[in-house]
Amino acid sequence: MVARQSQSLDGTWDFRHESDADWRQAPVPMPWQAAFADLRQTSGRASYRRSFSAPALQGRVAVLCFGAVGYFATVRVNGQELARHEGHWLPFEVTIPADLLKADNVVEVDCLLPDGNPDTWEGAPFAEIPHGKQSWYGPTGGIWQSVTLELRPAHHLTHCAIHADLATGRVDVALELTGGTAMVEILDPAGKVVGQGTSSTIANIQPWSPDAPALYTARVTVGDDVTTHTFGFRSLTTANGQMFLNGQPWYMRAALDQDYYPVGICTPPSLALLEDQLRKAKELGLNMLRCHIKVPDPRYYEVADRLGMLIWTEIPNVASLTEGSIRRMRETMQGILRRDGNHPSIVIWTLINEDWGTRTVDDAAHRAWLKAEYDWLKAADPTRLVVDNSACIPNFHVKTDLNDYHYYRSVPERRAEWDKLTAEFAGGADWTYTPFGDGERRGDEPLIVSEFGVWGLPNPDEVTINGAEPWWMETGGTWGDGAAYPHGVQFRFASLGLDTVFGGFDAFIRAVQWYQFDNLKYQIEVMRAHPSIQGYVITEFTDVHWESNGLLDMNRNPRVFHDVFGRINADVVIAPRLDRYSAKAGETLRLAPGIATGGKALGAAVLHYAMAGGVSGQVAIDATQPLSMAESGSIDLPVPVLSKAQTADVELRLTVDGAEVARNKVTLSLFPNRAVPSITLHVPDKTLAERARALGYVLADRDKADVTVVHGLAEADIRRIQAGARYLVLADGTLKTNGNLRVDGQDREQPYMPVLDDVPGIPRSSESALPNINLIARHGTMWRGDWIAGFSWIRRKGAFAALPGGPLVDLSYDRIIPHHVMTGFRTHEYAGAVHSGVVVGWVQKPAALIAERRVGKGLLVASTFRLCTDAPGVDPLASALWDALVQTAAQKGSAS
Template structure:
């Protein structure tokens, strides 16, 4: 390349909703328009352009003379979404289809002699985008259209170097270099090749040189890299290879020497086991939508990721910006690359998808940070029939083979997260909430994810002992809304969900929270919305920590990818918020996401005084080194503490059974406690962790007469052991304790009694009056991972329940709720059901469940005035765990007292 001319900056822009521009000769010059700055996403202009789809035009005048004899001028676009047609001085020059990939057009013969050249680009982004690769733009989040990446001119000789691809061969200490020329030369061309460390900051000449002959358009040769340093996240050593030919044309490529592979279920990077601690990254930005604002912005993101213990980002259904990949190479961040999906399975849609996939691989081939290519994500584009559609199975298998032939140096995931056909990565997308679903998450890990790998393959296709990765999981934590409003100078446009009808549920819209915060008495539980968001992030931290700890205990996993790195508009499961502010302290994240962590497995988090607690310790060590040190533990507020030496081999998981044992001390009432544990390694590295406990005395002073309505004899006996007295009639009772809504329960309301209705079985209760219940999704559920539960702490007095509910409620979390808002029930067909907001209007809400932005709201504990009596209805599993969970009795006592 002789010269490069930057064309970013001010362009003229005009939309063309009637698509009459070409008929009216706009290609010769726009008749009117606004000034915009390219790179430009027209949705960032707001107003009518926010939802505009269709045709728009760009124009720029530049001063450039015709090149000399034997020279060419090419107009380059890094990406235009979606279709671009280009005219130079009113003459049609060329077109390109594909919203994420680069293209260039030879405009040499379109230039005029005046030196003033008019470039006109018509961009078309169709409203119906089901058959074009789009990713999540427009379906989940704000759409993206326009000349959204760089534009420039290059002046070249007629014969020039089109590309350089470098394939590292670490075993043989050499690199396979492929130099592609613009055309096959008339006779072989001599090329001078040199290679230096990158960046080359040395005053000394460090270049290794080679002369080769290039007889073809595409030429491949070996280049010695003897003694070269290998690229890794801890040591991102890079090299730059330069190629020059006799006419003065030069090109260069930056690459790294690294090798990624797998064997018998283990990932290897440069011959060493690799454990992925990744995050899904959708690479949306608060102001610029799809473009990172600056290099500094990118650098800050990657540095924050590394501080939190992450070593990989999975770039989710978006071909990432070249500058991001450059800095991932420089700073040492592994990348899992994934092309944008289409939606509708057609020959046209598949063709466009494959073209984008191949263009992505061609463009990004040299980045050592990229270790995995994905083909599909969750069958998006395959219409979710892969398991039974042989045509699609053949398509996926052949596409895997084609990509492997294009790039044998990387691993390939055929269908991320869902059922596989042919793959190098056996990955799973599994969403559970913690602490509520601890047993379900453990069972899913042991019986499905690592228990039987054949369950994740289409019938007739077999596992090749690929590494197992949980490549999506996560929980939500709401952001600081005041900061968002301050940043935007008001309400962000995306507070009204910008997705299509498939993603417009109430919990996905921040506008929902504005209405429901007061409507459902959250203002009685929290001083303001900011306090609610604060405790939701505490819940998120607790849940993510527990989900990851369970994975780190299992040696058969090769890593995980949390959903997600940053919030994206309404989706708030990021470790950073949308403004790239951390929701948690990085050092706190490393307690469960570091290279070496310790995981306590407590036999019983909620224990009675006098119980013996046993704690097993799991050490997850991915340092490749054996470690020696001491464990120090203690429970503040008690005399319980201790220490002991530990020697860990260089194994991924080491288990110490019954490492800690103690008797629970006496307390006067239930108390929340923390187990604090630290592993101090002799080399100076520490890892620490804090786990929630609760100690409680048994309830002995339940001094009331109660009528047992449909209670089992065992439950009646338990209440009597707590100090209560069972009576034979409602009139004798002070309180009716009911497992069903019996005539006696109704009688109690007429006689001014207190009735506690333990509705934990929900719609399975044979007699439940007019109460209707909503079953919470059992097992894996993306929607439930957005959920949170909260309580009115004032009502519960001295009973130690956190506002957002923590491990103190283990075993008591409800399986169902009283629905306040409308909801749907999945079965043979989707059934749409009504909630009952009247309960919220006529009750005191003491416990509540909601999803996302205070959508899908329901009560788990309410207090009503019925007749002349008082009724408490709760779906907490208090009766089921009355004799095993210490807090259950104390909650019931608080209600009765």
């Protein structure tokens, strides 16, 4: 007898899509959409073939092993059909009859990937197959994982399932054999035999964890067939709203990983890349990856086991819940358990993501199915946690081990919303569970913010494929109202004159990546300030095609903040906690830092603080239990006398016995004592006039004032501007307008006949009336600031040069950030007439926040910043921006 032998059939195969006239060459493994530019978005039918030489069987069995083929596969050898397989994600095997095998052979694989065309369904429409993110980033069909030919002894192992119990050290091994008798040996991480038989109890076990990924091996011998199978002793349990890894408190610091790659889409290019990206994940402070609604290449888990990374895995979603899709999801989960059940890195399963494929809000039967499926999976695998529906607004949980929820808000645009949502979630909000009385909530499920984050952007020069723009730059146009379309990003940047704002495109990329960091930093600090929240999942680990919220880009290049991110994504974190981020000379800023502990207790510590101007000190911190928040009390920071406005960092360091255990900083905008510009104002609105007077301005009659300040314009105002007046419009939403800056009505356009309603004429566009500027509420639009970020900027020139900070607005703006944007500006106007604006995603959807426009002989300056949020003088940034706007409106020759 001769032992098991393996021969790779990876490489070049003949390939023909149903749209092809002739055969061509395709790489295997790789989806055909990744291999061929003309087939990027195709589904349907395709065929593969290749020849192979088989060694002499010598009494062995020849088995073709397919890692994964999408979605239906028919396998023929030497013209004879041997097997049909359904399923995109999991392996299958085909035994080749001995009398069919020759010295030279041909294997053929016919594939079918369903789409929306009923002619290609074969009983399985795309909506009813587990497809995952193929509905987002495009289809992936064909042979996308490795193919091998194995020659096995007639009596051999076909499956090995291992259950290792950390509490007792007991190892139970379940085997499936074609015949014969098996011998099992258990080897410790050093390779020493420490147990024998299908049931063994191991002494002095070494637990597996991310910090110490101790792997044991089961060596199974069936005659001449010898195979090895790694496993580990570990547990992840919950109690009293907390999580425990191997019995010790544990805090989740995870990132969503969609497991997409630059060239192969879902096929990783090499083991080396998988290892490299996992090392980078650990550098970023991550202790878990949430492998998102897909089943990855098995090497993904092997690397996680070996290098030490916890994994949260999910069933690829369907789009509609039917008998067929229910069966396929169950079969997929059974296959996942069979293929991946031995991996100690996998600790959580998810059944449904965000109600995709189910309709829990509307259908009681779906909620009942979800609850039953949770019970089935817990019974099938009691060693792992199960999430029923990883939820987001408006859906919810029915029965789950983790009370996890997704929400996205960017800061400073929506800081107040982030704070309120997080506080409600931390308080055990009712909206995370079914309101229909059919759920089972224990009340102690750990709270996890399982998706949050905001976009940065990669540098296009660093995500090339073979030196060229990647094909995916032409995708994303249907997402985010067009904001997710990458191609032409540098052209749009240049066309809008943004180089005069940022100093060049590369500087812009660095700025938006630091914006992403500042968002994640703030949001993590807020979550860590609530000890009831036991972890989070950052969206996401890497960019995916047009989706640019990764901690790494698509090519696994780090963001600019890579080396410092681990300070905030750490087990122990200093949460600064302050109400506002701006102050003026002579004021005292009050900081209330908290110290969030993770999995380990913190001994008596010292919090050190220091700020420019010689302000420094330290505060004693009592010893703190794991998964808790230690309070430092308030720290008063006197703002020094300054000659000009500037930013200043408050450095925070935590030490225990002199050794640093945590570091953080908070950046403030500081202002000198204010000098009121010698500009007279006419302010018709009484409330606005009182604010101007309180800010120190001299008010005058309209014909004697330098600038008129209003919230909105009427016809009389337009006539005054045309005659030479200068106006500042604070278009902050105080007054109801007609979708522009005008508060007066406007007639419809000709022809005067009923068209779609009872009012004659065609409605005028809001831009058609002078000053030809639209005013649009951000709420409900892509300018709002959720998942795809809007990058709000101010050109630091003229009167605005005195404002502290960089081109992008920061947290000091959270009280005045606009709730409205202005459109109606031509591209060239963004290079000068627009002083502050916003672009969304890949530099799309430009809009103005501060702009000037010549109207006749006069000048109009309009701003949507909310300068009236606080009492006059309370927010020094609001005062400084008011002054800059007044100066811009009054400055002679400033009109574009």
